[in-house]
Amino acid sequence: MKNQALILLDTVERLGNLLRVGLRQAGVNQGLQPIHLQALLYLNEANRYSNTPQALAEYLGLTKGTVSQSLLLLARRRLIARHADEKDGRVVRLTLTDKGKEVLKDLGLANAWRDALQTASPARLGSATKVLKEALAALQAKNGHRSFGVCVTCRHNLHIGPRSYVCGLTKEKLSSREVGRICREHSPVEENAA
Amino acid sequence: MKNQALILLDTVERLGNLLRVGLRQAGVNQGLQPIHLQALLYLNEANRYSNTPQALAEYLGLTKGTVSQSLLLLARRRLIARHADEKDGRVVRLTLTDKGKEVLKDLGLANAWRDALQTASPARLGSATKVLKEALAALQAKNGHRSFGVCVTCRHNLHIGPRSYVCGLTKEKLSSREVGRICREHSPVEENAA
DNA sequence: CTTTTAAAGTATCGACACGATACGTTTCGT
């Protein structure tokens, strides 16, 4: 009998393949590769500390040189805009253009996925998500990767009042909208005292 | 609040990325790309009806032309062997060479994965696996993909005695070892009367 | 205030995945 964990691994790998093929399929109309769509999806969710080439490279697990090429292509097609940071002249800020947002909207991603999970109860969905998130966090920690979570789940985030947040790392105020975005400096709160 | 299913989708996508990057990392010593390792892994599990280029292409969701190139590389490095089928002159049978099996063994894949899931109980692992398998099956069905399951879970498989199996599709006898392998003709038994 | 070191980003090169298309061979249906 095969190990239960290995079966789950196999399933996740196959799903990953399928999702990647789906991404390729979805992007073929726009002439975009899977990696381009992943970049757009990330930039659509990244907060103001994390919308840089370097952060994207870490998120995708690729080198900065590789990512630079993909960003060049996206910029050529006017799907993203690049602005030099005011404080630090080395960093480039990446934002989606209206055209870029449009592309994401038109993809209609995740519809098939939602349908595929219709039969599962929310409770079982939550349970499965929890297991996979643990695995993800463990793998990221082991490989020295960042977790790229949202501020709400970050130990740096301080809830100082109703709809009022401050990042303990940057000492900056964060809007209630901002704390739902992905951050490069994310460090998960530890809830399980092992 | 985001949909529960979408959070799961995001997690699976990230895990898929990580696993892919891990595969790339694992193969760099051998000079192999992720796709090559996936091919070897598949051929290591495929049964005698499914060890062909076409089946591999369907499994990976790629075109046969693309897969043909990867197989050429693997054959050049003596990781797989290609034999013409005796009955059907069109098909090529693919088998791992000893060197190919060695490569897989040396990879030591899935160790990190097992560690990452150590804290999760078997029950929760099983539950999560079930959810994802449902999603996988639904997505495959929607896209007209094959399921590539093992014979044990196939409706064509007939258990005619202790350690004695027959495939209802090919009418051939299958060893108890063979029914644990992946089949291209796999069609899951329907257990949930919708 | 220099000098050094590190970090962010870009440019270039080679290897190769991937799809599209065309082609050859073998098998099957009529």
Add this chain to the structure above:
DNA sequence: ACGAAACGTATCGTGTCGATACTTTAAAAG
């Protein structure tokens, strides 16, 4: 016997990907 379909290969163009080298700016060390 003939045409259609299936399996596989070959070729070509696009673009990812890592490695390396380089520029510019910031931070750290002296």
